[in-house]
Amino acid sequence: MKFWFVSGSQLMYGEETLREVAENSKVLTDFLRAKLPFAVEYKGTVKSDEEARAMVVGANSDPDCGGIIVWCHTFSPSKMWIVALGLLQKPYLHLHTQINRSIPNDAIDMDYMNLHQSAHGDREHGFLTERLRMPREIVSGYYQDEKVIKSIGDWQRAAVGVSESKSLKVARFGDNMRNVAVTEGDKIEAQIKLGWQVNTFPVGQLVEEMGNVTKQEIQTKMAEYSSLYTMKDEDTGAVAYQAIEEIALKKILDQEGCKAFSNTFEDLYGMRQLPGLATQNLMRQGYGYGGEGDWKVSALTRIAKVMSDAPSTFMEDYTYDYDAGLVLGSHMLEVCPSIAEDKPRIEVHPLGIGGKEPPARLSFTGKSGAATATCLIDMGQYFRLICADVECVPPINTYPHLPVARTMWKPMPNLEEGAAAWIRAGGAHHTVLSYGVTADMWRMFSRIMGIQFVSIGKNTDLYPLEKELELGDLLWTLKR
Ligand code: MN
Numbered sequence: 001m002k003f004w005f006v007s008g009s010q011l012m013y014g015e016e017t018l019r020e021v022a023e024n025s026k027v028l029t030d031f032l033r034a035k036l037p038f039a040v041e042y043k044g045t046v047k048s049d050e051e052a053r054a055m056v057v058g059a060n061s062d063p064d065c066g067g068i069i070v071w072c073h074t075f076s077p078s079k080m081w082i083v084a085l086g087l088l089q090k091p092y093l094h095l096h097t098q099i100n101r102s103i104p105n106d107a108i109d110m111d112y113m114n115l116h117q118s119a120h121g122d123r124e125h126g127f128l129t130e131r132l133r134m135p136r137e138i139v140s141g142y143y144q145d146e147k148v149i150k151s152i153g154d155w156q157r158a159a160v161g162v163s164e165s166k167s168l169k170v171a172r173f174g175d176n177m178r179n180v181a182v183t184e185g186d187k188i189e190a191q192i193k194l195g196w197q198v199n200t201f202p203v204g205q206l207v208e209e210m211g212n213v214t215k216q217e218i219q220t221k222m223a224e225y226s227s228l229y230t231m232k233d234e235d236t237g238a239v240a241y242q243a244i245e246e247i248a249l250k251k252i253l254d255q256e257g258c259k260a261f262s263n264t265f266e267d268l269y270g271m272r273q274l275p276g277l278a279t280q281n282l283m284r285q286g287y288g289y290g291g292e293g294d295w296k297v298s299a300l301t302r303i304a305k306v307m308s309d310a311p312s313t314f315m316e317d318y319t320y321d322y323d324a325g326l327v328l329g330s331h332m333l334e335v336c337p338s339i340a341e342d343k344p345r346i347e348v349h350p351l352g353i354g355g356k357e358p359p360a361r362l363s364f365t366g367k368s369g370a371a372t373a374t375c376l377i378d379m380g381q382y383f384r385l386i387c388a389d390v391e392c393v394p395p396i397n398t399y400p401h402l403p404v405a406r407t408m409w410k411p412m413p414n415l416e417e418g419a420a421a422w423i424r425a426g427g428a429h430h431t432v433l434s435y436g437v438t439a440d441m442w443r444m445f446s447r448i449m450g451i452q453f454v455s456i457g458k459n460t461d462l463y464p465l466e467k468e469l470e471l472g473d474l475l476w477t478l479k480r
Contacts, residue, residue: 001066001160002039004059005029008076008125009045017115021045021073024099028071028143035149038066038156046076052084060089067091067159069152072121073099074114078128085132091159091448093152094129096122096140135447157437158444161307164259165449166195168299171258173203174267176293182428183294185378190296193383194449198295201252203263207270209248218243225277228284229337229362231346238348238360239277246278253287260288260302262295265332265354274354276333276361277346280405283336289314290430291334296376297430301336303445304374310436311338315373315407317429324396325415326408329373329433333361335405339435340364341394349403366407366433368392373409373431374442382452382476386427387442388418389457392435407433412458421456421465452476 007025009018022045029042046052059065067090085092098118129136137155141148176183187198221243225231231239253261261282265274283289288302297314304312313336319328332351337344344364351359374387390409399406411418439455446453452472456465 001163002041002064003066003156003159004043004055004068005032005040006043006055006068006070007045008070008072008078008081008121009047009074010076010080011047013074013114017074018045018047020115024073025071028097028099031144032149032152036153036156038160040069046081049080049083052081053087056084056087060087065090066156066163067093069093069095070125071095071097072118072125074117075121076125078124081125081128082132085129085134088134091155091162092129092134092136093155094122094125094136094138095143095152096138097143097148101142101144135450137444137447154438154441155444157307158441158448161303161441161445162448164303164306165299165445168196168260168302169256169258170196170198170288170295170299171253171256171261172198172200172293172295173206173261173263174293175200175264177264177266180292182377183290183292183296183430185296187295189378189383193451194299196299198299201256203267203269203271206248206252209251210244210271213244213247217247221247225281225346229344229346235346235348235360238273238358239346241273242275242277242360245271245273245275246281249275249278249282253282259286260290260295260298262290262293262298264291264293265351265356268354268356272357273359274333274351274356276359279334280337280362283313283334284338289334289336291316291331292430294430296378297428297432300374300376301432304432304434304437307441307445308434308436310434311336311367312432312434312437313339315431315433317431320415321396321408322415326393326396326410327390327415328395328406328408329366330402330404330406333359333404335362335366335407337362337364337405339366339407339433340405341367344405347403361403362405363403364405365395366392366405367435368394369435371409371433371435372437372439372442373433374437375428375431377426377428379426379452379473379476382479384426384452384454384476385442385446386422386425386454386456387439388412388422388427389439389455390433412456413460417460417462418456421460421462424462424466425454425456425469
């Protein structure tokens, strides 16, 4: 993805000023290009209604354009932008900056003032975009400052997530787990708001595809497993079955253009094992996943993996250690090995539910570090994205009889208040745990998508959160 950089100006100042605007814009674009996670391309200066419209229409129709960054170097009377911005379909960042960090004592005169007046021009543009109620990000500060560069980069990541979201297809093998509320949701509304195409595929089709997997394909997959993970000889049979499941799942996903999927242990008709290792190894390759039919968290996991190269996984709040103030996060099987601190081990253990053969799965310990746990819930009239800041820590014990991948974290501001806030907001037990996608990126993503965003972090206080949720409920119900 690349991002378009556009300067705002007007014809009033003459050729010389416009030449300098273009030159400075190139300097700024070249500087940012070297620092940002995604490319930036200077696309010229907008000086009229026609140019503004041509720019927006061009950006809309370019599938590689992730968004537009606008900077009003001089005054850019913003009525000329009204029609164009009404057509805008791409994420929009208003960069409020200057080419010079300080005011040169000797060089400043009226020409300098006319050229370097973003303090003035960006206010005009800010009014117009606010008057249009445009979902936009404003980054303010000297363009070479680390904070400014980081904010633009974070927005680029959110915008890339938006692009992925709008074209995302999610395959459901089987329905949601029986009787569960939070994994349900309105799939039409999800497509309207977020672009997700969520469709079902029969488990029978998967079983049929498993029957077509060749010995050669299994051998290649087994070699991949042994290069990445440790494995015991006596488990080969169970592991080979997971290889067959993974190969068949991947074939259907790729054939259908799906980058995320869900399944459920309640619908494994014709299958001998719940996919464990198979799902984990698919997540490692970038596919999103949600257990028990949770297509919402599956889609979010895929989007997180596109937004940041840092590890992201499907996760579940499992059990607490109140003495340590920590959550033990895990799942029945399906945690992505990208978060592993140590080399993942393939293990085969009975599942305890579902009545199938003991499935092979990867067992490991999650990395330490700052992360976010995020879920999407369907409030009936609107979607709410809830993001909690957490601190992943090394597990305080070895838990020798726990047969699954595990990670431990401290919720913010602490276990009790963080959990209470999450439950007050209606947060799910399934999340995407990401070491790279921050609360701020999810906030920007939500804003562009037009869904509610709720953040739980070190400053969260239950009473203001409750007010925010109550007022937000009215607002988002009306907004729809
Ligand atoms: Mn679950």
